[in-house]
Amino acid sequence: MDTALGEDGPSRTTRTSGACGYLTINLAALERNYERLAKEVAPARAAAVVKADAYGLGASKIGATLYARGCRHFFTAQFVEAVRLRPHLDKDALIFVLNGLQPGNEPDCAREGIVPVINSLEQWQRWSTQAQTLGRRLPAVLQFDTGMSRLGLPPEERGAVAAALGMGGTVEVLFIMSHLASADDFESGQNGDQLAEMTRIAQEFAGFDICFANSGGVFLGSNYHGVLARPGIALYGGAPTAGVPNPMEQVVQLEVAIVQLRTVPAGARVGYGGTHVASVETRLATVAAGYADGLPRSLSGKGALYCDGVRLPIVGRVSMDSVTIDVTALPAGRLSLGSLVEVLGPNQTLEDIARDAGTISYEILTGLGDRYDRHYR
Numbered sequence: 193m194d195t196a197l198g199e200d201g202p203s204r205t206t207r208t209s210g211a212c213g214y215l216t217i218n219l220a221a222l223e224r225n226y227e228r229l230a231k232e233v234a235p236a237r238a239a240a241v242v243k244a245d246a247y248g249l250g251a252s253k254i255g256a257t258l259y260a261r262g263c264r265h266f267f268t269a270q271f272v273e274a275v276r277l278r279p280h281l282d283k284d285a286l287i288f289v290l291n292g293l294q295p296g297n298e299p300d301c302a303r304e305g306i307v308p309v310i311n312s313l314e315q316w317q318r319w320s321t322q323a324q325t326l327g328r329r330l331p332a333v334l335q336f337d338t339g340m341s342r343l344g345l346p347p348e349e350r351g352a353v354a355a356a357l358g359m360g361g362t363v364e365v366l367f368i369m370s371h372l373a374s375a376d377d378f379e380s381g382q383n384g385d386q387l388a389e390m391t392r393i394a395q396e397f398a399g400f401d402i403c404f405a406n407s408g409g410v411f412l413g414s415n416y417h418g419v420l421a422r423p424g425i426a427l428y429g430g431a432p433t434a435g436v437p438n439p440m441e442q443v444v445q446l447e448v449a450i451v452q453l454r455t456v457p458a459g460a461r462v463g464y465g466g467t468h469v470a471s472v473e474t475r476l477a478t479v480a481a482g483y484a485d486g487l488p489r490s491l492s493g494k495g496a497l498y499c500d501g502v503r504l505p506i507v508g509r510v511s512m513d514s515v516t517i518d519v520t521a522l523p524a525g526r527l528s529l530g531s532l533v534e535v536l537g538p539n540q541t542l543e544d545i546a547r548d549a550g551t552i553s554y555e556i557l558t559g560l561g562d563r564y565d566r567h568y569r
């Protein structure tokens with residue numbers, strides 16, 4: 193467990209492993225977040241969005257854990273993600289591909305039992321043709337653009353799909369969906385606009401169940417819940433709504449090892465470009481995580497890491513594999529080679545680091561990379 197010898201004995205926070213960073217994913221917290229969201233949307237159900245390897249946390253592990261908690265609907269962005277996830281879930285789990293059906297992908301999609309989200313009339317026609325070729329009905333979800341102009345059937349293609357549906361056909365629509373652009377903002381008028389458009393679409397496609405809310409949408413009220421919500425970030429502890437206390441539990445902790453300690457005199461330059469110049473004698477630590485490990489370069493001279501609750505500012509530029517922090521505020525000898533400092537944990541949330549980096553929690557999580565020693569707890 194603990195081998196590094198600091199000036200005052202072995203550091204409590206050091207672990208033996210070749211890895212320079214430890215990413216701890218608290219599956220119990222994930223489960224509690226799922227249950228919190230499921231309760232919020234009941235009697236509607238909660239799906240899990242597990243795209244981008246479950247926001248970087250490991251889709252197979254996250255998927256299997258949530259399946260065991262009763263989740264049966266899993267949304268990926270890409271077909272390859274869906275195929276990778278399939279063996280980790282039982283047969284009754286449905287896996288959806290949000291980005292839709294790529295031309296030529298139809299036979300594989302049908303064979304693997306993946307449910308495409310149909311985003312255009314062309315995709316609808318190709319999927320129908322595939323079903324006719326196979327001589328069986330194939331499942332699909334219809335996504336509508338309600339004002340984000342990103343994915344989903346545009347208004348002018350609705351009529352043709354509605355007509356095809358009216359004639360029976362070979363595609364079985366499981367539910368209809370749309371995606372909110374501003375759900376993290378309670379105040380945004382765009383939420384109501386999109387809800388009104390979705391309500392109109394639900395009249396055109398009467399009888400179909402609705403899937404609408406992402407994490408933010410879950411907290412916009414029951415009008416937004418339909419029969420199935422699609423939270424992602426909130427499962428992983430990110431704040432569903434900006435500017436209000438985060439109701440979710442932190443899932444990810446990240447500690448990174450110190451790989452060098454030094455004391456520099458006033459006037460010393462730190463890091464690439466010499467952008468930081470020490471104004472007084474300073475104790476510095478070089479920490480083994482950089483922008484290749486998800487500490488954005490925009491944290492240069494801005495963000496901080498923590499030890500014993502003490503804020504340790506990042507000085508100079510973030511490098512690819514390391515970042516340098518000012519540890520003068522800690523007692524001398526507290527840190528030694530291999531000591532761990534906190535990137536994410538009790539002192540720093542995803543939102544904190546995202547704010548300092550000028551980005552969002554999603555980008556921090558999905559950028560964490562694969563060089564950390566991962567523990568599921």
Ligand SMILES: *Cc1c(COP(=O)(O)O)cnc(C)c1O
Nearest residue numbers: 241290371406407422423424425
């Ligand atoms: C990513 C995504 C979600 C999940 O969004 P969160 O804000 O992470 O909850 C839901 N639906 C669609 C279509 C998405 O692309």
